[in-house]
Amino acid sequence: MARRRGKLLLKYIIINIVVWSIAIIWTLPFIGVAMTSVKPFSEVVVHGWWSLIGNYTLKNFIDAWSNPMYSVAIGYRNSFIVTIPATIAPLFIAALAAYVFSRFSFPLKTLLFIVLLVIMAMPQQMSVIPLFFMLNSMGLYDKLQGLILVHTAWGLAWMTFFLKNFFDALPREIEEAARVDGAGDAQIFFKIVLPMSMPAIASVAAIQFTWVWSDFFYALMFLVNPDNYVVTLQVASMKGQYHIDWGLLSAGSIMAMSVPLLLYALLQKYYVRGMVGWTLKG
Amino acid sequence: MGRAKKRSKKKIIILFLLPELVLLGAFVLGPIAGTVFLSFVTPEGIGLGNYYRVITETSPDKALIIPENIVEAQPPPWGALVHNIVWVAIHLPLVVFLGMILAYLLHEVKGSSIVKSIIFLGMVIPMVVGGLLIRFIFDGTLGVVPLLFQAIGLNSLAHTWTNYPETALISLILGSVWLWTGFSLTVYSAAFESMPKSYIEAAKIDGASGIQIFFKIVFPLLKHATIVVVVMTMLWDLKIFDIVYVSTLGGPGGASNVMALVMYTYFARALDYGRSSATAVILALITLIPGVWFIKQVLKGGPKER
Secondary structure, eight states: OHHHHHHHHHHHHHHHHHHHHHHHHHHHHHHHHHHHHTSOHHHHHHHOTTOOOSOOOSHHHHHHHTOSSSOHHHHHHHHHHHHHHHHHHHHHHHHHHHHHHHHOOOTTHHHHHHHHHHHHHOOGGGTHHHHHHHHHHHTOTTSHHHHHHHHHHHHHHHHHHHHHHHHHHSOSHHHHHHHHTTOOHHHIIIIIIHHHTHHHHHHHHHHHHHHHHHOOHHHHHHOOSGGGOOHHHHHHHHSOSSOOOHHHHHHHHHHHHHHHHHHHHHSHHHHHHHHHHTTSOO | OHHHHHHHHHHHHHHHHHHHHHHHIIIIIHHHHHHHHHHHEETTEESSHHHHHHHHOOSTTTOSSOOTTOOSSSOOOOOHHHHHHHHHHHHHHHHHHHHHHHHHHHTTOTTHHHHHHHHHHHHHSOHHHHHHHHHHHTOTTTOHHHHHHHHTTOGGGSSOGGGSHHHHHHHHHHHHHHHHHHHHHHHHHHHHHTSOHHHHHHHHHTTOOHHHIIIIIIHHHTHHHHHHHHHHHHHHHHTOOHHHHHHTTTOSTTTTOOHHHHHHHHHHTSOOHHHHHHHHHHHHHHHHHHHHHHHHHHHHHSSOOO
């Protein structure tokens, strides 16, 4: 018995060592850029970012924030201008559609549902050339409004799918009681279903916010003037083709990812549930 | 009364569905149809010319199958389409295996939620930043990987991996494992949590070993989670763009080129909308292979239609 317990303890220790080593390996790149960002690059090249000696400075952050060519400050402003409406608008529109998909039957319903699933699998590349011409003719090319529009439309399919699944799983008793009391469909949706769906709405909002904030391809296709660049474009542009200033780039990277990381820290539960939930049933 | 109710129901359906259908029609389905149309438009008229030229193209920055500068003995570079397939072939098994094993091990580890959160970070950060971090990991003077090889005396790998055709693609693929394992781990962890404990307990009492339990009991119960991980990972691999654009731009000499980047190159550098569209359609058709499989799963075993 004692030997068996000893064996179990040994196994427990080994598993812990393995798992925590992997966790440390996984964080190394983050630690690396964090160290590089707070040191003068000339020292990092000589001593390595893992060396704790030497000077510490915020110069890289200041340089990246107010870079004359590609400024993170301008990138932040533009990213927020795009991301906030491109999270709220599709969420509202998709919630309405998801309710109809969940509670009513209507002609072509299954076909429409399949269309949503196909859209979810489509690569962004499949739409951008016609969108480029459309935005041009609408005067929205190189405008943040154009980007908001595209993100709103492309967020709808997966949001509808996710919210429909959630609405399907809600208990119907309260809705039926309200219907007996004479409440209409719109009332039931806004007063009962929507408030009960706050966890799902938080998940969807957190993920759409992160995706829009993190988007690079649409921004690259539809924005030209660096004054209109969102933060991902600004940071990507900081990397020269041949010379890389890792100090500047590390600071820019940290600032670009800090917004979604902060959101993740605050809403972790909804985040994970959302990432997994829209792919798993129920 | 009945008819009025029916009419109000119809009104709700139309009212609630309309904004979504208009936006999807105008900015999603319309453009998709437009891309398909453009892919058939060639200078010589309507036809399959773009597809033919895109597939047989051999210039290193646009080739899909075989580039002119292919190294017969030991490629890369291959064409971008081949790179995407290589990406799936290496990335997918690693991600499935790592996610499954880690989820199983973390099941009995204290502080496992911290480890999970750390590994999940790759899912949260913008892919552009992910690509820059990959470039950093494999940097000759700063990166952990080249320094590791320097330490063990393998100097041929102690340089910036993304700058050399032999190592550019594999460094991006390995880096993408680092970014994407969080997804697989999270899906598998959720599957483990919903797994009935009594099965495993009963097997333990019967004297089954950990490995036996894993392969005989746990593994079959992970089928649905595995389908999700496989499909999503394949879609992610096939659509990969940001990481490549920011770290290597498909280079050197096309050695890390991918489909999505070729589509962009035709559009932005060659201004050839027809061939760019044809590349996009080929990419979309390939993503539909896992896509259709997933749709079938959703319609079959997913949430019930009411």
